[in-house]
Amino acid sequence: MQTIAERLQSAYVRIDQATDDAHRPRNSVRLLAVSKTKPVSDITQAYEAGHRLFGENYVQEGVDKIGQLQHLSDIEWHMIGPIQSNKTKLVATHFDWVQSIDRAKIARRLNDQRPDTSPPLNCCIQVNINDETSKSGVHPKQLQELVEIVESLPHLTLRGLMAIPKARMTQEEQEATLHTLEELFSEYRTKLSNFDTLSVGMSDDVEAAIQHGSTMVRIGSAIFGARD
Ligand SMILES: *Cc1c(COP(=O)(O)O)cnc(C)c1O
Numbered sequence: 001m002q003t004i005a006e007r008l009q010s011a012y013v014r015i016d017q018a019t020d021d022a023h024r025p026r027n028s029v030r031l032l033a034v035s036k037t038k039p040v041s042d043i044t045q046a047y048e049a050g051h052r053l054f055g056e057n058y059v060q061e062g063v064d065k066i067g068q069l070q071h072l073s074d075i076e077w078h079m080i081g082p083i084q085s086n087k088t089k090l091v092a093t094h095f096d097w098v099q100s101i102d103r104a105k106i107a108r109r110l111n112d113q114r115p116d117t118s119p120p121l122n123c124c125i126q127v128n129i130n131d132e133t134s135k136s137g138v139h140p141k142q143l144q145e146l147v148e149i150v151e152s153l154p155h156l157t158l159r160g161l162m163a164i165p166k167a168r169m170t171q172e173e174q175e176a177t178l179h180t181l182e183e184l185f186s187e188y189r190t191k192l193s194n195f196d197t198l199s200v201g202m203s204d205d206v207e208a209a210i211q212h213g214s215t216m217v218r219i220g221s222a223i224f225g226a227r228d
Contacts (some may be wrong), residue, residue: 003044005049007223008033012030015217018210029210032078032199034220036061037227040068046223047072055099057081059090061164066094080162080218084137089113092121099124099162099199102136104149107156114155122159123150124199130166131182137163141186147188160197160215161185165205174205178212185213 001008011031019026031200035043036057039064043054055078056062079098083106091098092113101107101123114121119193123148128137150158155176161184165177179199201209201217208216221227 004045004223008046008049008051011219011223014206015210021207022211024210026072029214030216032080032216032219033223034080035224036063036220039222041066042224043069043075047075052076055080055174055220058172059087061085063090063094088102093118095121097122097124100126100136101146101150102128102138103125104146107146107150108152109153109168111112111153119157120157123156123209124160124162126161126162126164127151127181127184129163129177131168132166135164140180143184147192151192158192160199161188162199164202165200167204174208175212178205178208182213184194189215193215220222 010182015029015031016026019029030053032055033046033051034055045202053076057080062079069075076096078099079091079095080099083091083100085105088106088109092110092129093115098121099135126137127143128135128139129140150156163181181200197216198214199216201214203219203222206217
């Protein structure tokens with residue numbers, strides 16, 4: 001059995017290799033360790049191995065863990081799951097980043113509920129890049145409108161885009177999907193000053209995502225083990 005520290009190390013090696021292959025600087029891709037369903041003791045192990053970026057999918061579970069790990073004050077907590085409007089206050093109060101903004105109502109509530117004592121909430125808009133009914137995210141055609149809304153909200157900082165490409169695509173479909181995302185990202189990156197994050201790439205597509213400009217990959221089970 002490998003330890004969490006060893007699996008984390010393998011993930012970093014994999015990212016370094018992929019950035020080298022893509023002729024990109026090694027520090028241009030960040031690793032989000034997705035700790036959903038895993039106990040705080042697992043997060044502590046990753047923290048002790050030097051890791052600081054953690055992603056949670058479920059609001060209440062994430063808030064509980066953030067509370068229990070308050071003493072590890074340099075953890076950067078990312079909300080990456082779907083957000084219902086009755087949960088926005090918890091998200092706005094406790095998280096550093098929200099990657100799953102998919103509609104104006106959620107953005108406005110997060111803005112209104114972000115405490116004045118906290119820095120602006122870092123946000124990514126989730127794009128439903130393969131137009132899947134089962135997935136949340138804004139359709140690419142509606143992206144511009146949502147970008148303008150988030151940009152206008154003072155307690156939010158628009159950092160970029162997040163996507164979960166369809167599973168089991170052919171290599172051509174995967175390339176086309178990542179290419180579209182890369183184009184959308186670079187279009188806004190040149191226009192908006194804080195727009196620096198393309199969150200795409202999970203266990204199966206880290207290399208392809210990094211080839212296509214990903215700046216943040218999200219890995220869960222390869223670090224913490226399979227979920228029940
Ligand atoms: C669960 C999850 C991940 C990580 O998935 P693994 O298969 O465990 O690596 C990444 N991104 C999102 C949005 C997730 O919900």
